[in-house]
Amino acid sequence: xxKVTQSSRYLVKRTGEKVFLECVQDMDHxxxxxxxxxxxxxxxxxxxxYDVKMKEKGDIPEGYSVSREKKxxxxxxxxxxxxxxxxxYLCASSLIRGADEKLFFGSGTQLSVx
Amino acid sequence: xxxxxxxxxxLTAQEGEFITINCSYSVGISALHWLQQHPGGGIVxxxxxxxxxxxxxxxxxxxxxxEKHSSLHITASHPRDSAVYICAVPGGxxxxxxxxxxxxxxIQP
Numbered sequence: 648x649x650k651v652t653q654s655s656r657y658l659v660k661r662t663g664e665k666v667f668l669e670c671v672q673d674m675d676h677x678x679x680x681x682x683x684x685x686x687x688x689x690x691x692x693x694x695x696x697y698d699v700k701m702k703e704k705g706d707i708p709e710g711y712s713v714s715r716e717k718k719x720x721x722x723x724x725x726x727x728x729x730x731x732x733x734x735x736y737l738c739a740s741s742l743i744r745g746a747d748e749k750l751f752f753g754s755g756t757q758l759s760v761x
Numbered sequence: 762x763x764x765x766x767x768x769x770x771x772l773t774a775q776e777g778e779f780i781t782i783n784c785s786y787s788v789g790i791s792a793l794h795w796l797q798q799h800p801g802g803g804i805v806x807x808x809x810x811x812x813x814x815x816x817x818x819x820x821x822x823x824x825x826x827x828e829k830h831s832s833l834h835i836t837a838s839h840p841r842d843s844a845v846y847i848c849a850v851p852g853g854x855x856x857x858x859x860x861x862x863x864x865x866x867x868i869q870p
Contacts, residue, residue: 656802688862689847689861689862689863690847690849690860692858737802737804739804749794749806750794750796750806751806752796752804752806753803754802754803755803755804757802
């Protein structure tokens with residue numbers, strides 16, 4: 648089975664801090680995604696990547712950046728955390744690009760910014 | 762952008778009941794996803810279907826492409842089925858998927 652691992656389950660940070668969320672997948676998937684999930688809003692795409700060193704903005708990229716230096720690892724960076732970035736962050740991967748591809752999700756990171 | 766509506770938003774039922782969760786979308790699609798999210802956050806892909814019906818254990822997913830509608834059924838529901846069920850379709854968002862807001866299901870013993 649594909650495993651998508653997120654480095655932290657819970658994270659508490661202070662406003663203004665730089666925050667790194669790490670995601671690793673072990674099945675050589677090309678595509679990796681970062682979503683945030685908020686009550687009443689569902690899953691929203693922040694950034695995605697379909698290859699090493701490639702990145703594409705999603706629906707809500709403001710305040711975030713990403714890094715994909717290796718195929719298996721996709722990092723989400725909050726340059727200066729703000730309270731409105733308190734959310735559940737979910738990483739996902741899929742084998743190839745396309746909406747018909749099954750998504751595999753990590754367990755999520757609940758980030759609280761105080 | 763594809764608009765996705767799920768119903769009901771919340772559902773509480775007794776163990777053993779037959780459960781139906783509905784998903785409607787606005788634009789024709791090639792495939793629809795059903796996902797399950799347990800308390801604690803992790804999301805699991807249950808089904809990806811483009812026509813007809815798929816069955817996995819007590820879970821059954823159906824789709825009617827003409828009516829732009831899909832249902833997820835759970836037979837002989839059990840408390841461990843308590844979760845949020847999310848449908849997702851292509852046609853929106855940068856990666857091609859639009860997610861419903863989810864149906865929060867609670868099965869009481």
